[in-house]
Amino acid sequence: MQPLPPSSRETLLRLLGYFKPYWRIFAAGILAMVLLAASEAGIPALLKPLLDGTFVERDPFYLKWAPLALITLFLVRGLAQLASSAAFAAISTRLMHRLREEMFERLLSLPTAFFERTVSGNVISRFTYDVSQISHAGVQVFNALIKDSLTVIGLLAYVFWLDWQLSLFTFVLLPTAALIAKYVGRRQRRLSRELQDSFGDMTHVLEETTRGQKVIKIHGGQDYERRRFDRIAKAIRHQQFKLAVASTIGVPIVEFVGAVIMAAVIWIGTGRAAEDQLTVGGFVAFFTALGLLFSPVKRLIKLTDPLQRGLAAAESVFALLDELPEVDRGTRSLPEARGALRFERVRFRYPGADRDALGPLDLEIAPDSFTALVGASGSGKSTFVSLIPRLHEVSDGRILLDGIDIRELGLPALRRHIAFVDQQVILFNDSIANNIAYGTAADSERIRQAAKDAGALDFIEALPQGFDTPIGENGVKLSGGQRQRLAIARALITDARILILDEATSALDTESERLVQQGLERLREG
Structure with a gap:
């Protein structure tokens, strides 16, 4: 040899x-x-x-x-x-x-x-x-x-x-x-x-x-x-x-x-x-x-x-x-969160880029409030919301949750207070119930309530197998609006204090969007 x-x-x-x-x-x-x-x-x-x-x-x-x-x-x-x-x-x-x-x-x-x-x-x-x-x-x-x-x-x-x-x-x-x-x-x-x-x-x-x-x-x-x-x-x-x-x-x-x-x-x-x-x-x-x-x-x-x-x-x-895992140097925990967010001179630049994609940004979001980001496509809205759960790390400045720099919190401790619905819906090749309860130990009653708050209960109950219906790879057996409502239900079931919807209702009709808004209002009221 x-x-x-x-x-x-x-x-x-x-x-x-x-x-x-x-x-x-x-x-x-x-x-x-x-x-x-x-x-x-x-x-x-x-x-x-x-x-x-x-x-x-x-x-x-x-x-x-x-x-x-x-x-x-x-x-x-x-x-x-x-x-x-x-x-x-x-x-x-x-x-x-x-x-x-x-x-x-x-x-x-x-x-x-x-x-x-x-x-x-x-x-x-x-x-x-x-x-x-x-x-x-x-x-x-x-x-x-x-x-x-x-x-x-x-x-x-x-x-x-x-x-x-x-x-x-x-x-x-x-x-x-x-x-x-x-x-x-x-x-x-x-x-x-x-x-x-x-x-x-x-x-x-x-x-x-x-x-x-x-x-x-x-x-x-x-x-x-x-x-x-x-x-x-x-x-x-x-x-x-x-x-x-x-x-x-x-x-x-x-x-x-x-x-x-x-x-x-x-x-x-x-x-x-x-x-x-x-x-x-x-x-x-x-x-x-x-x-x-x-x-x-x-x-x-x-x-x-x-x-x-x-x-x-x-x-x-x-x-x-040998790829480096997510940076997680946070040691603090936050058992209960109010959901107050503050952005202080936050900047973000993609690796290798010659200019910032976002910032400098100063913003304060009060607990139990609705905040809408409006801007042209490519203006950095999705980048902005990805900084909150630390899917990307800020290049400069800091983000505070209830007065604590989110980098001081461990990633699991931070993300347990955040629910996220992306504009690109991701579902798993499993039953409707398991997709809604993903990552939680929710019982059937909570799953049903989350589906109702997301405006998904009617179409789910109309299916022959109801909540046990397999949805195929990435929900291929469902319509775009149905897939989006399941993703919203998955976010609502977590009872997180911070709910991020990145164009999450873009595929919903007027009636479904109204039902989702009513569900969000009920969550805010407790």
């Missing part, structure tokens, strides 16, 4: 750290690998006494026990193979589970800025494609690396014990294999990174096509989407083809070098056998061991493909795990 550059070595060492909790399973797998490698070397070792003792010397001991030894050897091989495969499969599945849990936990804590700059398809691809690549590499690489390395060591030791002079030919094979692995590995690493990015792009296109299928149909965007998908699919095909060629290019070279070595061994070995320097059984055993040596060497060369894919995938996964 090729020496790994420092970055790859660090990635590999970090990945190996995930194996520590499973060291017992790992040790059992290694033990099974040792037995498997020993049985590989045992095949030619059994041939020498079998041929010399039965066919040449006609020794009755060998005639009786050689067949039993052969059966026992292959029985041990089969059991060792099964045990090692089961051990590494157990580690691999546990590794995938742990990585995905850690990634999801980090995803839940990432700031809004991360999701604004990151394509969602690339994030999804890390959970599906990249983690699977790490698992595949974990099983295939460790399995083959340990088994085949031990096999090579065992076979080399045996051929050197049989005839050290003939064994010197192996010093031609092994350096050739190492040079091939070094060259191929560099190319495969680069192609693996490109392939990961392409799969992320494909996931993104598929997600947009699925979500925007109505727009595509109405605006005749099929040809455009077809071209966009075809471009990415072709890129993936080319990258996979190059990876496939790179992973197999070293095998015929090793086979050719091996054929030359085998020919030389036949030519020199037959002469040594004729001079009684090597028995027939010894020559056949040596030739068999040398032949068995080529297969693990070829497999070790081909390991550069899954290894580089796995390392590239691990880099991508660790990049997500």
